[in-house]
Amino acid sequence: MVLKKNRxxxxxxxxVPRCPRSARTRxxxxxxxxxxxxxxxxxxxxxxGELLKExxxxxxxxxxxxxLLPEERFRNGSCEEKSSENEKHLxxxxxxxxxxxxSANNDVKSEIFKLENxxxxxxxxxxxxxxxxxxxxxxxxxxxLSVDDKFSLKDPLKLGVxxxxxxxxxxxxxxxxxxxxxxxxxxxxxxxxxxxxxxDDDEKFIRCNKVCTKxxxxxPSRCIARKIIRKRLTSKHWxxxxxxxxxxxxxxxxxxxxxxxxxxxxYNFERSQCHTLLKRKKLSDKGSMVTRGGGFISESxxxxxxxxxRGINRSSSAKVRASKDSxxxxxxxxxxxxxxxxxVPETATVASLKRTVMEAVMNIIGGGVHVGVLVQGKxxxxxxxxxxxxxxxxxxxIDKLGFVLEPSSSLAFPVVCAGTPSIDSGISxxxxxxxxxxxxxxxxxxxxxxxxxxxxxxxxxxxxxKDSGALVSVLDNSVEALAAVPVNQSTGHSELxxxxxxxxxxxxxxxxxxxxxxxxxxxxxxxxxxxxxxxxDHRTYVDLKxxxxxxxxxxKISPQQRRGQPVPQELLDRVLAAHAYxxxxxxxxxxxxxxxxxxxxxxx
DNA sequence: GTTAGGG
DNA sequence: CCCTAAC
Numbered sequence: 291m292v293l294k295k296n297r298x299x300x301x302x303x304x305x306v307p308r309c310p311r312s313a314r315t316r317x318x319x320x321x322x323x324x325x326x327x328x329x330x331x332x333x334x335x336x337x338x339g340e341l342l343k344e345x346x347x348x349x350x351x352x353x354x355x356x357x358l359l360p361e362e363r364f365r366n367g368s369c370e371e372k373s374s375e376n377e378k379h380l381x382x383x384x385x386x387x388x389x390x391x392x393s394a395n396n397d398v399k400s401e402i403f404k405l406e407n408x409x410x411x412x413x414x415x416x417x418x419x420x421x422x423x424x425x426x427x428x429x430x431x432x433x434x435l436s437v438d439d440k441f442s443l444k445d446p447l448k449l450g451v452x453x454x455x456x457x458x459x460x461x462x463x464x465x466x467x468x469x470x471x472x473x474x475x476x477x478x479x480x481x482x483x484x485x486x487x488x489x490d491d492d493e494k495f496i497r498c499n500k501v502c503t504k505x506x507x508x509x510p511s512r513c514i515a516r517k518i519i520r521k522r523l524t525s526k527h528w529x530x531x532x533x534x535x536x537x538x539x540x541x542x543x544x545x546x547x548x549x550x551x552x553x554x555x556x557y558n559f560e561r562s563q564c565h566t567l568l569k570r571k572k573l574s575d576k577g578s579m580v581t582r583g584g585g586f587i588s589e590s591x592x593x594x595x596x597x598x599x600r601g602i603n604r605s606s607s608a609k610v611r612a613s614k615d616s617x618x619x620x621x622x623x624x625x626x627x628x629x630x631x632x633x634v635p636e637t638a639t640v641a642s643l644k645r646t647v648m649e650a651v652m653n654i655i656g657g658g659v660h661v662g663v664l665v666q667g668k669x670x671x672x673x674x675x676x677x678x679x680x681x682x683x684x685x686x687x688i689d690k691l692g693f694v695l696e697p698s699s700s701l702a703f704p705v706v707c708a709g710t711p712s713i714d715s716g717i718s719x720x721x722x723x724x725x726x727x728x729x730x731x732x733x734x735x736x737x738x739x740x741x742x743x744x745x746x747x748x749x750x751x752x753x754x755x756k757d758s759g760a761l762v763s764v765l766d767n768s769v770e771a772l773a774a775v776p777v778n779q780s781t782g783h784s785e786l787x788x789x790x791x792x793x794x795x796x797x798x799x800x801x802x803x804x805x806x807x808x809x810x811x812x813x814x815x816x817x818x819x820x821x822x823x824x825x826x827d828h829r830t831y832v833d834l835k836x837x838x839x840x841x842x843x844x845x846k847i848s849p850q851q852r853r854g855q856p857v858p859q860e861l862l863d864r865v866l867a868a869h870a871y872x873x874x875x876x877x878x879x880x881x882x883x884x885x886x887x888x889x890x891x892x893x894x
Numbered sequence: 895g896t897t898a899g900g901g
Numbered sequence: 902c903c904c905t906a907a908c
Contacts, residue, residue: 789902816896831896836902839899 618682622693649791664692793828795837800857803834804841804864812838812872841865 632650634643663670665681672680795803802822810817815838819831844852845862 792902813897815898832898833902835897835899 618677661693790828794855797855797857797861799823799826799829800837800841800861803837804861804868806834807838807872808864808868811875812869813876838865838869842869845869 632643632647634646663680663682670680803818806818806822810821815831815835818834819829823829823831823834841857841862842865844857845865849856849859
């Protein structure tokens with residue numbers, strides 16, 4: 291299903307990485323503005339309604355997996371839905387925001403960085419991302435532009451998108467580029483730098499500040515992303531951007547490299563995929579409602595309420611055009627987003643489904659994403675290759691350059707639990723691993739089959755082994771695993787920015803935690819994390835430490851004073867025992883807890 | 895980057 | 902869950 295959304299509806303509502311607008315003080319993920327942005331919500335609501343309807347109508351059959359027929363259509367205001375043969379996509383908005391002019395000599399990595407920079411800074415309302423000019427730039431058509439000139443190249447007829455605010459110059463006639471038009475393109479030149487960036491409502495480029503001066507900022511972690519965002523939010527001067535120096539760029543590259551290297555070891559990619567498959571299988575087995583959502587993530591700057599639907603089966607989300615110079619110009623019209631798997635009980639309300647889907651989207655988009663580059667349907671893995679080497683060059687005839695937004699944590703399966711007031715109607719949404727992304731054309735499928743089947747099979751049981759980690763238990767469709775977590779609709783969005791969503795530990799998780807602490811001790815939370823929560827990306831070792839803290843406290847107080855989901859007394863007893871034990875036997879320099887002096891609390 | 899502890 | 906001092 292492709293939901294075609296136009297204008298500031300979609301992304302605006304989701305606070306997806308988007309073209310900054312001039313309502314600058316608005317905080318991303320703040321409660322959505324109640325105007326057209328709510329359209330996105332309505333869109334999802336409609337989708338939810340349709341899905342539920344489908345689910346109910348097919349209730350006679352056992353299979354409750356909703357299949358949306360290609361012919362399906364529904365409308366909601368200006369929102370339109372279309373379907374594609376292969377994929378159901380949520381096209382969240384039109385894309386008018388990505389404008390790139392890059393030298394073919396630039397690293398793919400640096401280009402990705404720029405994209406990430408763009409999309410990672412949700413709070414940056416007006417951004418211009420600078421790239422060092424190279425010798426080629428002087429020969430580019432940009433030199434004809436004055437400092438304040440901006441190019442906005444659009445093809446309203448072709449795209450059916452009217453974006454007056456973008457069109458400063460007659461795109462067709464004055465385009466310095468050969469070949470076809472570059473929809474949604476906008477450039478400016480300032481000094482020796484080519485400015486790539488967004489245009490705000492005031493038609494001004496505002497330089498972005500605080501472009502992550504530390505490599506740490508590139509850590510593909512939602513936590514980090516949040517911190518960055520938060521810091522930006524609290525910074526009053528973030529709009530005043532220092533010019534990036536060359537050495538800083540190199541630092542970025544370095545940071546990216548080392549961090550990605552770390553990530554590879556820390557987060558096991560294959561395992562995540564296996565879990566993905568597991569989730570897919572499990573959800574399928576349970577006859578859950580599965581929504582496969584690709585997505586076009588983009589936004590129109592136009593205020594025009596009317597949009598023309600673009601072709602749905604667009605296989606490429608980016609257009610590349612050659613120019614006479616060595617620059618490759620392309621506009622990213624859409625981003626695919628990871629699939630969303632939504633599992634809801636039939637008793638769930640539409641409202642809860644709305645929130646759930648929203649949470650899922652927010653999780654992906656707001657939680658920190660990075661950009662993947664696809665060329666000819668294949669993922670470009672070598673970030674150090676130049677665009678030229680990658681085949682992204684003005685000489686190449688690229689018809690399938692694509693970008694994908696990928697979860698920052700390949701292992702992360704943030705399960706968003708939402709619920710209706712009734713406790714038993716939990717809803718879980720899992721973020722699909724990016725490796726399973728499929729594009730609209732169905733030709734950009736990347737699945738790691740490695741060891742997938744075996745793992746999926748071995749984990750298909752309803753009862754999961756302890757070693758599978760607490761995360762898996764969350765996938766378990768038990769009441770406790772799907773403990774309802776009310777999502778505050780009014781403040782939920784701001785909460786997402788301000789702090790992580792509260793995710794009460796399930797009994798399963800507590801059990802895993804207790805078990806781990808019994809064995810490992812209380813001073814090595816990182817090990818505890820790795821031991822039982824490695825796959826639960828939403829549980830940091832700090833979380834585990836905190837949870838243990840509260841567990842100890844809970845165990846000490848009377849049952850009457852306890853709140854929240856009751857923890858079995860047996861577990862609390864073990865908590866106290868373990869706590870007492872490790873209070874004596876400092877976990878720190880503990881290597882010999884197998885000694886016979888004191889039997890460790892190892893159980894099972 | 896982790897740990898520990900207060901907020 | 903956040904923050905951060907301390908390591």
